[in-house]
Amino acid sequence: MADTKERLVDGAIRVLSSEGLAGASARAIATAAGVNQALVFYHFGTVDQLLSVACRQATESRVALYRARFAAVSSIGELLDVGRQLQVSERASGNLQILAQLLAGAQTDERLAPAVSAGLDLWIAEIESVLGRITATSPVADLIDVPGLARIVASTFIGLQLYGGVSPDGAAAALATLERLAVLVEVVDGLGPVARRALRATLRRVDTKAAR
Amino acid sequence: MADTKERLVDGAIRVLSSEGLAGASARAIATAAGVNQALVFYHFGTVDQLLSVACRQATESRVALYRARFAAVSSIGELLDVGRQLQVSERASGNLQILAQLLAGAQTDERLAPAVSAGLDLWIAEIESVLGRITATSPVADLIDVPGLARIVASTFIGLQLYGGVSPDGAAAALATLERLAVLVEVVDGLGPVARRALRATLRRVDTKAAR
DNA sequence: GTCTATAGTCGGATAGAC
DNA sequence: GTCTATCCGACTATAGAC
Numbered sequence: 001m002a003d004t005k006e007r008l009v010d011g012a013i014r015v016l017s018s019e020g021l022a023g024a025s026a027r028a029i030a031t032a033a034g035v036n037q038a039l040v041f042y043h044f045g046t047v048d049q050l051l052s053v054a055c056r057q058a059t060e061s062r063v064a065l066y067r068a069r070f071a072a073v074s075s076i077g078e079l080l081d082v083g084r085q086l087q088v089s090e091r092a093s094g095n096l097q098i099l100a101q102l103l104a105g106a107q108t109d110e111r112l113a114p115a116v117s118a119g120l121d122l123w124i125a126e127i128e129s130v131l132g133r134i135t136a137t138s139p140v141a142d143l144i145d146v147p148g149l150a151r152i153v154a155s156t157f158i159g160l161q162l163y164g165g166v167s168p169d170g171a172a173a174a175l176a177t178l179e180r181l182a183v184l185v186e187v188v189d190g191l192g193p194v195a196r197r198a199l200r201a202t203l204r205r206v207d208t209k210a211a212r
Numbered sequence: 213m214a215d216t217k218e219r220l221v222d223g224a225i226r227v228l229s230s231e232g233l234a235g236a237s238a239r240a241i242a243t244a245a246g247v248n249q250a251l252v253f254y255h256f257g258t259v260d261q262l263l264s265v266a267c268r269q270a271t272e273s274r275v276a277l278y279r280a281r282f283a284a285v286s287s288i289g290e291l292l293d294v295g296r297q298l299q300v301s302e303r304a305s306g307n308l309q310i311l312a313q314l315l316a317g318a319q320t321d322e323r324l325a326p327a328v329s330a331g332l333d334l335w336i337a338e339i340e341s342v343l344g345r346i347t348a349t350s351p352v353a354d355l356i357d358v359p360g361l362a363r364i365v366a367s368t369f370i371g372l373q374l375y376g377g378v379s380p381d382g383a384a385a386a387l388a389t390l391e392r393l394a395v396l397v398e399v400v401d402g403l404g405p406v407a408r409r410a411l412r413a414t415l416r417r418v419d420t421k422a423a424r
Numbered sequence: 425g426t427c428t429a430t431a432g433t434c435g436g437a438t439a440g441a442c
Numbered sequence: 443g444t445c446t447a448t449c450c451g452a453c454t455a456t457a458g459a460c
Binding site for chain 1: 315336355366372374386390
């Protein structure tokens with residue numbers, strides 16, 4: 001019933017998340033999709049192009065899935081918490097794994113790079129949007145570079161995803177700490193007026209010094 | 213002159229950082245080392261075992277190189293700054309790339325996992341040691357889980373390393389933001405006595421609530 | 425569009441001479 | 443320990459029948 005191209009893309013997604021990039025051959029993907037191996041080349045030309053399409057599609061569907069949750073975030077602490085939940089559920093589904101695998105492969109295969117970069121940009125744009133919204137009223141707004149911070153956050157998610165693959169316990173400890181950090185950041189961000197004035201005064205001193 | 217085993221390990225390190233895991237075949241490594249391909253199997257049994265040894269050696273030498281610099285760190289802000297410098301110089305040398313490549317490969321190749329995990333642990337131990345030392349006197353020491361935070365930091369380094377491979381500009385923005393964050397964290401950590409009292413009071417409320 | 429068949433390449437691994 | 447030679451499997455990609 002499903003179109004062959006779709007079946008191949010779905011097969012690529014499944015193979016990438018379960019077997020990794022090393023196992024994502026035209027043969028393995030075609031088998032997973034239940035179609036003939038030659039159709040990979042008929043429909044996509046090369047394996048890389050199929051993987052690129054799969055990367056794009058997998059990422060788009062996941063980002064769309066989380067858009068509502070990101071939109072509901074109203075503090076950095078909440079953002080960290082959503083990130084923690086995202087990490088847990090994506091580990092189970094293997095969707096972030098696809099991006100991580102292709103990102104690693106793209107280091108030395110420039111044919112994969114554009115698709116991977118685009119996939120990452122989808123996540124980054126979402127994080128940037130949330131960060132821009134919730135840091136606008138922060139006492140430290142002037143010190144926060146939203147685009148750069150969004151890229152750090154996205155990189156951390158990829159790194160944690162990969163770390164969890166070799167050390168589930170270590171990654172669990174890291175995620176638990178994310179939760180603690182969420183609390184800490186909220187506390188700092190929600191400092192009372194007295195502390196906030198002291199913080200602002202210190203920041204002014206630092207910025208003046210930096211301007212010199 | 214150099215021992216053949218050493219030449220192979222060096223060759224593996226060079227190939228891994230320049231061609232990635234996908235290009236790290238016994239033939240490619242042997243060529244880079246200037247020795248016969250069959251010697252890979254004579255000395256190491258399988259390619260994976262050679263890669264594991266290469267991972268261990270490359271990581272150990274880099275961690276040793278940075279130990280002195282880590283030891284000189286006396287604040288979280290300084291730690292972030294050392295991390296930023298480390299990121300820049302390791303990108304040039306390609307040494308962190310080895311760990312990132314093998315980490316991605318280890319997701320679906322459990323024979324690589326132990327060596328990669330051990331390599332990561334070397335970095336994590338170093339970061340833990342610094343974090344434990346410099347957070348001891350922090351006003352938020354009770355809220356910081358050092359082992360978990362060390363794992364987050366290590367994961368971020370890996371993630372940034374990979375991100376830089378597909379988006380040098382994006383990674384540069386992220387690194388610049390790390391520098392800003394270093395300042396921000398120092399400021400928060402170095403709050404004056406008034407703000408510090410306010411922060412402690414808030415933390416107590418949060419912890420009391422969490423205990424309930 | 426889909427299949428079979430196959431060319432051509434590369435990689436892991438081993439046997440056996442030296 | 444090191445080399446040559448080689449087996450065998452897996453891979454990308456294409457040609458050509460249907």
